[in-house]
Amino acid sequence: MRASEQDGSYPRPMLCREQWSSLDGGWDFGYDDAAVGEREAWFAPDGSAGSDPFDRRITVPFPPEAPASGIGETGRHPVVWYRRSVPHDVLVPDPAPGSGAAARRSLIHFGAVDHRARVWLDGWLVAEHVGGQAPFTADVTDALRPGAAEHVLVVRAEDDPADLAQPRGKQDWQERPHAVWYERTTGIWQSVWAESVPAQHVAGLAWTTDPAHGVTAEVTLARPPARPLAVDVVISRGDHVLAGTSTVVGGRRARIDVPIPALRNGIDREQVLWSPEHPVLLDARVTVRDLATVEEGDLAGGGEDRGEDRGGAADHGEPAGTGGLVDRVESYVGVRDVGVGHGAFLLNGRPYFVRSVLNQGYRPRTLLASTGTGELRREVELTKAMGFNATRVHQKAEDPRFLYWADRLGLLVWGETAATYDFCAEAADSLTREWLDLVRRDRSHPSVVTWVPINESWGVTDLARDPAQLHFSVALANLTRALDPTRPVISNEGWEHTDSDILGVHDYTADPARLTARYGDAAAFAAVLSGRSPSGRALTLTARQAERFAAGDAPLMITEFGGLSLRADEGDFAYTYTSSDTQYAALLREMFAALRDSPLVAGFCYTQFMDTAQETNGLLFSDGSPKLPLESISEIVTGEKGDGAAPDAA
Numbered sequence: 070m071r072a073s074e075q076d077g078s079y080p081r082p083m084l085c086r087e088q089w090s091s092l093d094g095g096w097d098f099g100y101d102d103a104a105v106g107e108r109e110a111w112f113a114p115d116g117s118a119g120s121d122p123f124d125r126r127i128t129v130p131f132p133p134e135a136p137a138s139g140i141g142e143t144g145r146h147p148v149v150w151y152r153r154s155v156p157h158d159v160l161v162p163d164p165a166p167g168s169g170a171a172a173r174r175s176l177i178h179f180g181a182v183d184h185r186a187r188v189w190l191d192g193w194l195v196a197e198h199v200g201g202q203a204p205f206t207a208d209v210t211d212a213l214r215p216g217a218a219e220h221v222l223v224v225r226a227e228d229d230p231a232d233l234a235q236p237r238g239k240q241d242w243q244e245r246p247h248a249v250w251y252e253r254t255t256g257i258w259q260s261v262w263a264e265s266v267p268a269q270h271v272a273g274l275a276w277t278t279d280p281a282h283g284v285t286a287e288v289t290l291a292r293p294p295a296r297p298l299a300v301d302v303v304i305s306r307g308d309h310v311l312a313g314t315s316t317v318v319g320g321r322r323a324r325i326d327v328p329i330p331a332l333r334n335g336i337d338r339e340q341v342l343w344s345p346e347h348p349v350l351l352d353a354r355v356t357v358r359d360l361a362t363v364e365e366g367d368l369a370g371g372g373e374d375r376g377e378d379r380g381g382a383a384d385h386g387e388p389a390g391t392g393g394l395v396d397r398v399e400s401y402v403g404v405r406d407v408g409v410g411h412g413a414f415l416l417n418g419r420p421y422f423v424r425s426v427l428n429q430g431y432r433p434r435t436l437l438a439s440t441g442t443g444e445l446r447r448e449v450e451l452t453k454a455m456g457f458n459a460t461r462v463h464q465k466a467e468d469p470r471f472l473y474w475a476d477r478l479g480l481l482v483w484g485e486t487a488a489t490y491d492f493c494a495e496a497a498d499s500l501t502r503e504w505l506d507l508v509r510r511d512r513s514h515p516s517v518v519t520w521v522p523i524n525e526s527w528g529v530t531d532l533a534r535d536p537a538q539l540h541f542s543v544a545l546a547n548l549t550r551a552l553d554p555t556r557p558v559i560s561n562e563g564w565e566h567t568d569s570d571i572l573g574v575h576d577y578t579a580d581p582a583r584l585t586a587r588y589g590d591a592a593a594f595a596a597v598l599s600g601r602s603p604s605g606r607a608l609t610l611t612a613r614q615a616e617r618f619a620a621g622d623a624p625l626m627i628t629e630f631g632g633l634s635l636r637a638d639e640g641d642f643a644y645t646y647t648s649s650d651t652q653y654a655a656l657l658r659e660m661f662a663a664l665r666d667s668p669l670v671a672g673f674c675y676t677q678f679m680d681t682a683q684e685t686n687g688l689l690f691s692d693g694s695p696k697l698p699l700e701s702i703s704e705i706v707t708g709e710k711g712d713g714a715a716p717d718a719a
Contacts, residue, residue, distance in 0.1 A: 070087055071352045086399070088164075099125060126139060130261065160220060185198070200503040204259075283329040287325075302325050348476065424707065425458075425628075462485060579660075589667055626674070634686045
């Protein structure tokens with residue numbers, strides 16, 4: 070299996086194995102409003118002593134508030150329970166040929182469970198996790214009942230809608246959705262899946278790329294090796310091997326540089342680099358081998374390049390030898406770099422104008438969840454068909470399968486997270502831990518080009534007056550850079566910047582002339598920069614940040630604008646209402662043109678992709694149909710006539 074060409078269903082696209090089983094589908098389900106489930110041992114494999122508390126059926130991974138779950142109950146239920154039987158051969162399948170050592174571990178992966186989760190297998194507690202967007206894994210090997218044909222998997226999820234220190238994003242804390250907040254999402258909302266792995270295996274894999282040199286693999290093993298192991302990394306494009314290396318490692322973690330000779334040639338380099346217009350993905354195979362059982366000659370020189378591009382045939386990335394195989398995983402890389410400088414956003418060292426659209430990632434039937442890879446692919450295709458080259462998934466971390474399609478089809482993504490609504494030690498701790506988990510999860514995706522840990526001072530509402538909140542904003546931005554120094558970071562998207570690499574401004578004026586007046590020349594914008602932003606907040610809160618913006622080092626982007634609604638119903642929310650297709654199209658055209666024509670603006674982000682609940686300012690209706698023909702939207706967004714081609718069906 071080539072990771073770059075899979076069908077998008079694999080829940081962890083940057084680290085793939087052939088052998089896995091989805092546990093999505095029908096589960097037993099119950100509410101625990103009195104929070105008595107643990108005391109009454111609902112997790113026991115033979116059930117509780119009284120009546121069965123799992124009195125409903127739910128379709129995982131759809132949250133119980135979502136119609137697609139089969140429940141559709143939107144009331145306040147802070148504690149929910151899930152249960153299902155899992156056949157033994159799903160958790161302990163026969164090893165695939167050549168899959169490594171005989172001793173194996175059985176893992177159950179959870180893509181996301183909002184917000185606190187506890188997991189039992191056959192009555193044994195096998196995992197605990199806090200963080201409603203980040204993945205976690207339960208090693209259930211030692212909990213398996215000997216001789217059992219089936220095993221009982223139970224999950225308890227707790228999501229308190231009144232806890233404003235908990236990262237919640239657009240999930241409403243009030244009884245009913247209002248303004249720009251939507252229905253809550255409780256419990257499991259991304260895929261659950263089982264995987265059988267060797268006892269020693271690749272537990273983590275991350276990539277960084279350098280268009281002038283090659284790639285670096287960061288390999289994390291499940292446990293410290295008892296003796297040195299060989300780790301082979303092979304990079305290929307299609308059937309052609311571009312580069313490879315084999316390294317001896319003696320610890321759990323290794324950084325392995327893999328030079329790619331094709332990057333040294335200017336012509337070849339352009340054919341290998343990733344961009345939205347040319348989304349080249351290179352397949353990467355990582356193999357771990359035990360040197361004690363490798364036959365002589367199997368190891369091809371520690372750290373020495375193999376597979377140099379000489380125009381010959383490829384071997385699909387096979388390592389130099391297969392003796393002593395411990396583990397093998399498939400991945401992919403997109404070679405590119407991003408940055409900022411001289412007032413521009415840079416992609417592969419060149420100025421790149423960012424045309425982005427805000428995507429709330431909430432869907433009518435599934436809420437924060439999605440119906441799967443087809444829907445996620447379709448969203449990427451529609452975004453590109455409307456003329457955008459980027460998207461900002463707002464106030465959530467999207468399913469990694471969405472990022473896979475952005476990588477494969479070519480769409481820049483701004484990585485964001487769900488905000489808290491309170492500032493206290495618990496809120497700072499929760500947001501930081503979840504954010505760092507998400508950065509680690511997503512930092513290998515070439516499509517992700519910017520990090521946004523805080524938006525519009527959500528959760529830090531007294532940022533201008535409270536030194537603790539200001540220190541938190543600066544610290545979180547720098548902590549992000551420490552974990553990933555390869556991407557720009559925005560410390561507080563839209564206003565009150567403390568330490569941002571991009572000057573993001575939110576401006577919802579509906580008057581195109583005012584947009585031109587504010588951003589049409591340097592003198593006009595200098596007045597905005599030194600005063601109040603269009604939102605009424607200061608744009609900068611630190612002297613260093615003000616100096617950096619004034620010097621033009623950080624590019625100016627209008628990172629939220631528009632918000633036009635077409636024929637909204639009473640009670641709907643939008644920033645500006647229009648009454649006809651003609652008025653809607655004309656105003657859209659003038660607003661996009663005002664920002665495209667500005668000599669200062671390096672990019673924009675339109676609000677928003679699709680109507681979401683009562684927020685009706687999307688370019689698409691909530692069913693995904695466009696409010697104007699796609700070719701017309703694309704012409705408005707880009708200023709250029711396209712070929713009118715609609716995206717292919719997923």
